[in-house]
Amino acid sequence: MGNQMQLVDLDADGGKQLANLKTEPKGYFELSDENLWLNHKCFESLPNFNLGDPNIRND
Numbered sequence: 001m002g003n004q005m006q007l008v009d010l011d012a013d014g015g016k017q018l019a020n021l022k023t024e025p026k027g028y029f030e031l032s033d034e035n036l037w038l039n040h041k042c043f044e045s046l047p048n049f050n051l052g053d054p055n056i057r058n059d
Helices: none
Strands: 005-008 017-020 027-030
Protein backbone atom coordinates (compact mmCIF):
# COMPACT_ATOMS: atom_id res chain seq x y z
CA MET A 1 0.00 0.00 0.00
CA GLY A 2 3.02 2.27 0.40
CA ASN A 3 2.07 5.95 0.21
CA GLN A 4 -1.66 5.13 0.48
CA MET A 5 -1.37 4.82 4.28
CA GLN A 6 -1.21 7.75 6.71
CA LEU A 7 -0.38 7.79 10.42
CA VAL A 8 -3.15 9.87 12.01
CA ASP A 9 -5.15 10.47 15.20
CA LEU A 10 -8.66 9.90 13.84
CA ASP A 11 -10.60 10.60 17.03
CA ALA A 12 -8.29 13.27 18.54
CA ASP A 13 -7.60 11.24 21.70
CA GLY A 14 -3.81 11.06 21.32
CA GLY A 15 -3.91 7.52 19.92
CA LYS A 16 -2.37 6.47 16.63
CA GLN A 17 -4.10 4.90 13.67
CA LEU A 18 -2.62 3.84 10.36
CA ALA A 19 -5.35 4.83 7.92
CA ASN A 20 -6.02 4.00 4.28
CA LEU A 21 -8.26 6.70 2.81
CA LYS A 22 -7.61 6.17 -0.91
CA THR A 23 -8.00 2.50 -1.91
CA GLU A 24 -10.41 -0.29 -0.96
CA PRO A 25 -10.90 -1.48 1.66
CA LYS A 26 -10.81 1.98 3.25
CA GLY A 27 -10.19 1.76 6.96
CA TYR A 28 -7.51 1.78 9.64
CA PHE A 29 -5.32 -0.19 12.02
CA GLU A 30 -5.13 1.14 15.59
CA LEU A 31 -2.01 1.03 17.76
CA SER A 32 -2.91 -0.36 21.19
CA ASP A 33 -1.60 0.88 24.54
CA GLU A 34 0.77 -2.13 24.42
CA ASN A 35 2.18 -0.86 21.07
CA LEU A 36 0.55 -3.69 19.10
CA TRP A 37 -1.34 -3.08 15.85
CA LEU A 38 -4.97 -4.19 16.16
CA ASN A 39 -7.04 -5.77 13.38
CA HIS A 40 -8.16 -3.68 10.41
CA LYS A 41 -11.46 -1.82 10.82
CA CYS A 42 -13.36 -0.53 7.79
CA PHE A 43 -14.77 2.99 7.81
CA GLU A 44 -18.57 3.08 7.96
CA SER A 45 -18.53 6.29 5.90
CA LEU A 46 -16.10 8.97 4.74
CA PRO A 47 -16.50 12.68 3.95
CA ASN A 48 -16.96 13.48 0.27
CA PHE A 49 -14.09 15.96 -0.18
CA ASN A 50 -10.38 15.80 -0.92
CA LEU A 51 -8.43 15.96 2.36
CA GLY A 52 -5.33 16.89 0.35
CA ASP A 53 -6.96 20.03 -1.09
CA PRO A 54 -4.89 23.07 -0.03
CA ASN A 55 -8.14 25.08 0.30
CA ILE A 56 -9.41 22.82 3.12
CA ARG A 57 -9.08 24.75 6.38
CA ASN A 58 -8.85 23.58 9.96
CA ASP A 59 -10.27 26.48 12.02
